[in-house]
Amino acid sequence: MEHDASAAEDRDHKFLAIAIEESYKGVESGDGYPYGAVIVRNDEVVVSSHNIVLRNTDSTAHAEMIAIREASQKLDQVELPDCEIYASCEPCPMCFGAIHFSKIKRLVYGATAEAAGSIGFSSYTGDAWKDAGFPPLEIKKIDDSGAEEVFEKP
Amino acid sequence: MEHDASAAEDRDHKFLAIAIEESYKGVESGDGYPYGAVIVRNDEVVVSSHNIVLRNTDSTAHAEMIAIREASQKLDQVELPDCEIYASCEPCPMCFGAIHFSKIKRLVYGATAEAAGSIGFSSYTGDAWKDAGFPPLEIKKIDDSGAEEVFEKP
Numbered sequence: 001m002e003h004d005a006s007a008a009e010d011r012d013h014k015f016l017a018i019a020i021e022e023s024y025k026g027v028e029s030g031d032g033y034p035y036g037a038v039i040v041r042n043d044e045v046v047v048s049s050h051n052i053v054l055r056n057t058d059s060t061a062h063a064e065m066i067a068i069r070e071a072s073q074k075l076d077q078v079e080l081p082d083c084e085i086y087a088s089c090e091p092c093p094m095c096f097g098a099i100h101f102s103k104i105k106r107l108v109y110g111a112t113a114e115a116a117g118s119i120g121f122s123s124y125t126g127d128a129w130k131d132a133g134f135p136p137l138e139i140k141k142i143d144d145s146g147a148e149e150v151f152e153k154p
Numbered sequence: 155m156e157h158d159a160s161a162a163e164d165r166d167h168k169f170l171a172i173a174i175e176e177s178y179k180g181v182e183s184g185d186g187y188p189y190g191a192v193i194v195r196n197d198e199v200v201v202s203s204h205n206i207v208l209r210n211t212d213s214t215a216h217a218e219m220i221a222i223r224e225a226s227q228k229l230d231q232v233e234l235p236d237c238e239i240y241a242s243c244e245p246c247p248m249c250f251g252a253i254h255f256s257k258i259k260r261l262v263y264g265a266t267a268e269a270a271g272s273i274g275f276s277s278y279t280g281d282a283w284k285d286a287g288f289p290p291l292e293i294k295k296i297d298d299s300g301a302e303e304v305f306e307k308p
Contacts, residue, residue, distance in 0.1 A: 058223045059232055059256045069212045078213055094251030101248060101276070102213045122255070124288070134278070 096126025110147025264301025
C-alpha cells in the first residue's frame with residue numbers, strides 16, 4: 001500500500017514536471033506568460049501546452065484552455081471525463097470553469113495563484129465556487145515541485 | 155435626458171437582438187448550443203459569434219469565448235477595454251472569467267442562466283465572484299428581449 005502511494009506520488013510529480021517545463025517554454029518562446037498544462041489519459045500525455053496569449057493575440061489563450069481544446073480535438077471528444085489535467089499553477093477562474101465544463105476528473109497543480117500574484121500576475125482562484133454545486137472534481141496541490149520558481153525574479 | 159436614456163435603451167436592444175439571432179443560428183447550424191454573443195466598439199459590431207462546441211469538438215467554444223478571441227485578433231488587441239459584450243444569456247463562470255480578463259468594460263445580457271438551466275443547460279453564473287475583487291465591470295440585464303424564448307420547448 002505504501003508502495004502504491006509512492007508510485008502515485010511519483011506519477012503526479014512526473015506529469016507536473018512536464019507542465020512546469022511548459023511554463024518556462026511559454027516565456028522563453030515569447031508566446032505568453034509562465035503557465036503550462038498537461039492533459040493525461042490512461043497514464044499517457046495527450047497534450048502539453050503553454051500560455052499563448054501573446055502569440056495568438058487572445059486573452060483567453062491560457063495554458064489550460066489550449067490544453068483542453070487540443071485534447072478534445074485530438075481525442076475527438078467534446079468532454080474529457082477520462083482525463084486528468086496537470087497545471088503548473090492553480091487555475092484562474094476562467095480555466096477553473098473550463099475544467100469543470102470539460103468534465104475532467106482530476107486537477108493537480110503546483111504553484112499557488114498567490115505566488116503568481118506576488119509578481120503581478122492574476123491571483124484570482126476558483127475558490128469562490130467550491131460551494132457552488134459544481135460536479136465533483138478531485139483537486140490536489142503538490143508542494144516542492146519547483147513550480148513557484150518560474151514566478152521568482154531572476 | 156429622457157431622450158438620451160431611450161436612445162441608449164434602443165442601442166442595447168439592437169445589439170442584444172443580434173446576439174439572440176446568433177443563439178438561434180448556433181442551433182440551426184448544428185454548430186452547438188443556443189447561445190450568441192456580440193462585441194461592440196464605438197457603436198459598431200466587431201464580431202458576432204455563436205456557440206460552436208459541437209463543430210469544433212471543444213467544450214470551451216462558448217459564444218462569448220469565440221467572440222472575445224475573434225475580436226482580439228480582428229482588432230489586434232490582447233485586451234478589449236474599449237469594447238462591450240452583448241450575450242444572449244447570462245455568462246457561465248468560464249465566460250464571466252474571460253470577460254473580466256479581457257478587460258471588456260460592459261456586459262449586457264438577455265436570458266438568465268436559470269432559464270437555460272430549466273431545460274438542462276448550465277445554470278452556473280459568475281455570482282460567486284461578485285465580491286471577489288475583480289476589476290469593475292458594468293453589468294446590465296435586459297428584460298423582455300425575447301432571449302428566453304430560445305430555451306422554450308417548441
